[in-house]
Amino acid sequence: MASSTGDNKKYKVIGTRPIRHDGADKVTGRAIYGSDVRLNGAVHGKILRSPHAHAQIKSIDTSAAEKLPGVCAVATGADFPDLKDKIANLGEGAVNLAHLSANVLAHRKVLYKGHAVAAVAATNPHVAEEALKLIKVEYEPLESVTWVLDAMRAGAPLLHDNVVTNSMGKKADKPSNVPTHIHFEMGKVDEAFAKADIVIEREYKTASVHQGYIEPHVATALWNEDGHLTLWTSTQGSFTARQQTAELLQIPISRVTVVPCEIGGGFGGKIAVYLEHVAAMLSRKCGRPVKMTMNRDEVFEGTGPTPGSFVRVKLGATKTGQLVAGEAYLAYDAGAFPGGMIGPGCMCVFSCYEIPNARVDGYDVLANKPKTQAYRAPGATQAAFACESMMDELAEKLGIDPIELRLRNAAKEGTRRVDGPTYPRVGFIETLQAAKASEHWKSPLKGPHRGRGIASGYWFNIGLKSSAAGNVNPDGTVSLIEGSTDIGGTRTSVAMQLAETLGIAAEEVMPRVADTDGVGYTDVTGGSRVTFATGLAAYEVGLDIRRQMTERAALVFKCDPAAVECVDGMYKANGKSLTFRELAGKLGQTGGPVVGRAAVDPEGPSNGFGTHIVDVEVDPETAKVTILRYTVIQDAGRAIHPSYVEGQMQGGAVQGIGWALNEEYVFDDQGRMQNPNYLDYRMPTALDVPMIETIIVEVPNPAHPYGVRGVGETPIVAPPAAIAAAIYKATGVRARELPISPPRLWAAMAAKKP
C-alpha cells in the first residue's frame, strides 16, 4: 500500500516492481558468496581468541603450532606494522589505525573475551584448530567491566592505561574510559525549562545487540608472487576494505584488489575488516591462498555489536503540548576501542522535533566488549527509545493524542537540529498524517492485555562518493558497472534510475557490481546511501550516454545535435525518430561504441522519517509479548522499487522488534558472553512476527533528481519505543530498559500488582 505526496512526475520505470536482476542467481544458489570462493591450493586459516575479557599478554609461543604437520603459517600481532596513532580517513570517517589493527589481532593486551590473539593457516580447518591449541599464550588477567555506567565510574578498570586517545587520535587529559564527550546546545535551555508548564525526566537503558547477519565473516586472500594482494570477501564496501587492508599492512592501495562477494547481511557490521589482512599475512607467509571463515560464536564475540547505552532525557512543554526545552545525557559503550556510535546518537535524540532550546551531552565509553560497530541507523534507536517513550508519556500526561502531540512539534523544512543543520523539505509530518489516516490507526484494538503504541524515528542518508559506468550494447541494452555491494536489491534500484534516464526498460539495464579494479572509487553500502548516491551516479551515466546518443542521432538524421530531441528514450529530429534500441544498433556505423561514466559526491545528508504503529498482546502469566499487528509508515522521497523499500521497512521493523523484546548480550561477572549462538541469543523468527504492513510516503528529496531518500535504516529506530508504548497500554508498565524480555517485564508487572 502506498500513499503518494509531493510531485506528480510520471515515470515509466521508477515506481514499478521488476524482478531483481540477481534474483535467479540468489534463489538457485549460483550467486557467489564468500564461502563459495574456492581457489586452487587454498589453505584454511583459524584464529585463536582470548578466554579473558581483560588481560595483559605476557608472551605468545607459537613454536609447537608451527611444527604441527599441515600447518603452513602462523601469525600474531607482532607480524604487522606498528601503526602507532596513525589516523586514516576511510570514506565514512577517520579511523585510528592502531586501534583497528589491535582490534583485529591483539597487541600486548586483550580487551574482551574473543579478542583475536593469533592466527594459523593449515591444509585443512581441523589441523588449523588443532594448531590453535598448541599456541601457548601467557596472560595476566585484569578486572573487566562491561556495563557503560560501571565503566565510567572512578576506579573502574582502565582499558587503555598508557596512551589515551579518542577515535581521532586526540590526547585526553588523563587516562580514562571516556575518550570522547560531545556537547550540543542551542537556545536558552535552563530558562526554557524554568518556564515550561510541564517537565519530565526519565532514564533508559539498552543492552548490546548484534547485527545478526546470517552469513559469518569470510575472506580469502592471495598474496601473489609479484606482491599484489587479492581479497575475496563479504564486505559492505570493497574500496573501504581495500583501504583498511592496505593501511593495516602499510602497502599501497593499488597493490590490493578487493573482490566483493555477495553479502549475506551486514547492517553496518561488515564495514570494518576482521579477517582480510590476517588472511593476507598468512598468505604472504605460506605463498598460498588462505581462506578464513568465522564460526557463529566468533561473530558474536569477536565482531561489532551495537553499543549498550544509558540515556537520560528531560523534556519541557507547554500545556498545549508545545515542546520548549530538551536535555539529553547519553552514554554509549564503544567496546574495547574509542569511536562508538555516540555521535549520531546525540544528533538523533531530538531530531524529530522542533525544540527551540536544547542541550545534549554524549559520552563514548570504553568497556570490555568487542569494539562496537555500526548497526542500522547506529546510535539512533537507543536515543529514540528514550525520547519517543517520553513523548508517549508526555502525550498521556497532557491528554493529547500521541500523533497529535508529534504533529504539533514535528520537524519540518527550516527546523534547526540541535547539532546545527537546518532541514530542507522533509516528510515527517506526512508520515504522521498517513499514520493518522491509516486503517490500522483507525481500527479499534479490542480484547484484554492488549495495547497499541506509536513512535517515530529519524535517520540520515549520507551522500559520499560513488562511481559508475555504462556501456551501450548493440541490442539496445546497457551494461551498468557500479561499485556498491548489493545488500537490499540496489543492483535493481540503481539500474532502474539509469533505465528511467535513458527511457528503456529496467530489464534492459544489466547491473554489475565490479571489484576495486573494475570501477571507480565507491564508498560503502551503508548510511542508506546506495539508491541515493550510486543512483545519482547511474543517473549521471544516463545523461552522459544520452548526450552521446543525441550526437549519433544527429549523424543519422544529418542534422545539428541541438536539433535532436530526446523524449522517453526516442530520439527525434526533422520528423524522423529512432528508439534507443534502434539507435544503439547504428553505433557501429556512426563512430563506434558509446560508453558513459560518472563519479559523484553529492551533498549529504538527506533526511528520512518514519512512524510506526504496533498492537501487542502481553501474556499476563508469562509476560511474553506477541506482536499482533505492525505498520511502518515512512517517507521514501521517491520509492524507486516499492517492493524493496517495503522490504527495508519490514526488515528494519523486525530487527527493531528483536531489539525491543529479546536480543541482548548476556555477560557473566568475568565479562564472558553467555549466549554466543542463535539458540540462546534470541532473534525473531518468522513465527514471532506478523506480516509487517507498510505505507510508503513520498516527499521527494530536493537533493536528488528523482527525489530518492535512503530508506534502509530509519525503520529500525522507532520499534522499541512504539512497542514500549503499546506494552504500557496493555499492562500499565512503562518499560525503560531493553530488551523488554519476559523475565524483566514479568518482574515489572509483578511489582505493579497491588
Place this chain on the structure above:
Amino acid sequence: MASSTGDNKKYKVIGTRPIRHDGADKVTGRAIYGSDVRLNGAVHGKILRSPHAHAQIKSIDTSAAEKLPGVCAVATGADFPDLKDKIANLGEGAVNLAHLSANVLAHRKVLYKGHAVAAVAATNPHVAEEALKLIKVEYEPLESVTWVLDAMRAGAPLLHDNVVTNSMGKKADKPSNVPTHIHFEMGKVDEAFAKADIVIEREYKTASVHQGYIEPHVATALWNEDGHLTLWTSTQGSFTARQQTAELLQIPISRVTVVPCEIGGGFGGKIAVYLEHVAAMLSRKCGRPVKMTMNRDEVFEGTGPTPGSFVRVKLGATKTGQLVAGEAYLAYDAGAFPGGMIGPGCMCVFSCYEIPNARVDGYDVLANKPKTQAYRAPGATQAAFACESMMDELAEKLGIDPIELRLRNAAKEGTRRVDGPTYPRVGFIETLQAAKASEHWKSPLKGPHRGRGIASGYWFNIGLKSSAAGNVNPDGTVSLIEGSTDIGGTRTSVAMQLAETLGIAAEEVMPRVADTDGVGYTDVTGGSRVTFATGLAAYEVGLDIRRQMTERAALVFKCDPAAVECVDGMYKANGKSLTFRELAGKLGQTGGPVVGRAAVDPEGPSNGFGTHIVDVEVDPETAKVTILRYTVIQDAGRAIHPSYVEGQMQGGAVQGIGWALNEEYVFDDQGRMQNPNYLDYRMPTALDVPMIETIIVEVPNPAHPYGVRGVGETPIVAPPAAIAAAIYKATGVRARELPISPPRLWAAMAAKKP
C-alpha cells in the same frame, strides 16, 4: 637494436621496457586460462567427429548414448536454430551464420574429416567419450577433394550442391566450388606487358598449415536458470564470441556474458567459435555448467588452418628494374565453407610495390578441409611467397641487388594499391635502407652450401572499435579497463599509452581485461589492431581524465581551469604545482572520484612493412635446411614497448620459418589428415632456429597520436620467400612449393644434378 626515423618527440614511458603487468601471474601459473575454469558441479562435454572427408548424414541415433549412466545431455545440429542464409556483421566482417553453425555441428552433410557431428556431456570426460561411441551415425560417403586446383576442376566433387552461396550470402549462377571471384585492375596491363623489357611468369603452391597455438580450444558454459548464458573461453575477442554465440543460439546478446580467459595463442584461429554454443546447449539441456576441451587432433582436424594455395604471378619490368606491369592469379582453398582468405591475398600480392599497371584475379575455393581461418596476416604470406620470390629472380636476371631492385619500386606515400587505396606516409623504404645498412647484410656469408636471401612483406593494421575506462585511485595509480584480450603483451602496451598521456609511470597504470559486461564493446584482438586502436582508446581515456584533473587542480589552486597547465603529469597554475599523485590524493575533497572513458573507431587500415634477411645452410646429403642467421627489420611506427615489438617480429619470423620449411597438412587419398599431432606436424622448436635479430624502424603512423603501427602480423609474410631465395643461393634450386621440406628439396636438388 633499434634505429629510429621520423619524429623526435621525447617520451617518458613510450619506448621503455617495463615488466609486463601480467608477468608474475603468467610465470607462476596463477593466470586463469580456460582449462583453469572449474565451476562447481561442472560436467564434461565431448564431440563426435566425422571419419569421412565428405559424406551425407543419413541418420543420427543418440538413444544408446543418452541411456549410458553418467551422460547428462546429448546434442546434434538439429537442436540448434535453422539459420538459413542469415548474414551477421561480426565486427571483423560479415559472416554467413548458417555456414558458421554447420561448421561447428554438421547439418545433413559432413564436409571434412573431423567435422563435428554430435556432442555429449557427462559427469566425466571418460564417460563422455564412451557415450560418443554409442552414437550411431549412418553416413553415405562421397568423393572428396582437398587440393585447390583439383577442387576447381570441372567434375570435381561439389561440397555444396543445393544452395550455393558465397560468404556474403549472394547466390552464384550454378553450383560450384568457387563461390567468390575477386578482380582488381588498374592501368593498361596488357599494353604495359607488351612494352616491358623483361617479363617473367611463375607458379607457386603452398600447403595448408595450422596456427599451431599451444593451448587447445576450451570453453565452459553455464546456462543459468534465468536464461542468462555465461561463457568462459579462450578467445581473441570476447565481444565477437558473444555475438557469434548469441546469433547461433538466436538469443539476444545481452543474455550472454563472455569471460575471456588468458589465451595460450590464437594467431587468428581463436576468433570463430567452435565449442561455445555447443557447451551452452548442453548446459541448457542438463542445467549444469559444461566444460569442453579439444584434444590436439581435434584442433588440427576440426579448427581452421590457413588456406593451401596456388598462385601464378607475371611481372614486367624495364631493363633498369622499373616494374611496369603485374598480373596475379590466386586460388586459395577456403576449406569446407565459403569465405577464405582470398581477399587479403589479392590485396597484398603487389602491396609492396608501385606497379602502375596491374591485374589480380582471386578465387575462393571450397575443399574438403576444415573451414580455413585467419592466420597471422591471413592470405599475405602465400601471395608474398610468389611475388617476392619473383622479385629475387628478377633482380638476378637484371643483375641488380635485390634490395636495390626493391628500393627502386618500393611503395611509398602516394602509391596506389591495385585494390584502390593510396598509401599515406609508410616506412617500407626505411626498412630496406635499414636492411642495407645492417651489420647482417654487410657481413659476408662464407662456406659451401650456404646462401643469403632477402624478402619483404606487407600487412594492414585494421582499426575497428575499442572501448576503455580508467579510474583514478587515491594513491595516484589508475585502473585501466579494456576489452582486448591480451595475446602479445597488450595490457602493457595499452597501459603505457595511458601512462604517457597522464605523465605517470607504466607501473602506475593497472590494466584489466574485462568481460563483456565490464567494458564497452571492443573488437577482436586481431588485425594487429590492439596497440593501435585500444591504445588510442587508452589515450582518449587519458585525455578525459586529464580534463577532469585540470578542473580539480583549478579548485585546489582557486583559479580558472583554463589557467591550469598540465605538463608531464604536473598540474601548474599561479606558480603552484601538483603532481598527478598529489592531485589524486585530493579528489575526495574536490568533488569525488575521477573516472575517464573512451570509445573509438579509428580510420583504418594503417600499413606495416618489413624486410627480412636470412642465411641458410643446406645439407647436401639430406637437404635439411638450417637457419644460420635471421634478421627482421620492420616499421613499428612507434614501438611502445620495444621488447614486445621484437617479440612479435621474432615470433612471426619463426612461424614463417616453420611454414617455409616443414609445416603442412598431409592428406591421404580419402582426404584424411595423416599427421594431426605435434610429433608428425613439424613445427620449429627452439633447437631449430637461431636467436632472431631485430631492427625496429620507426616511421610514425600519422593516424595515431603516438604514431603506433600494428606489428603482430607483418613478420610472418616475408620468411618463406626470403628462405627460398637463400636456398636458391645455397643450392641453385628455385623452390616454388611450400613447405621446402627435405624430401621435396632433396628431389629438386637431385633433379638438378648433372
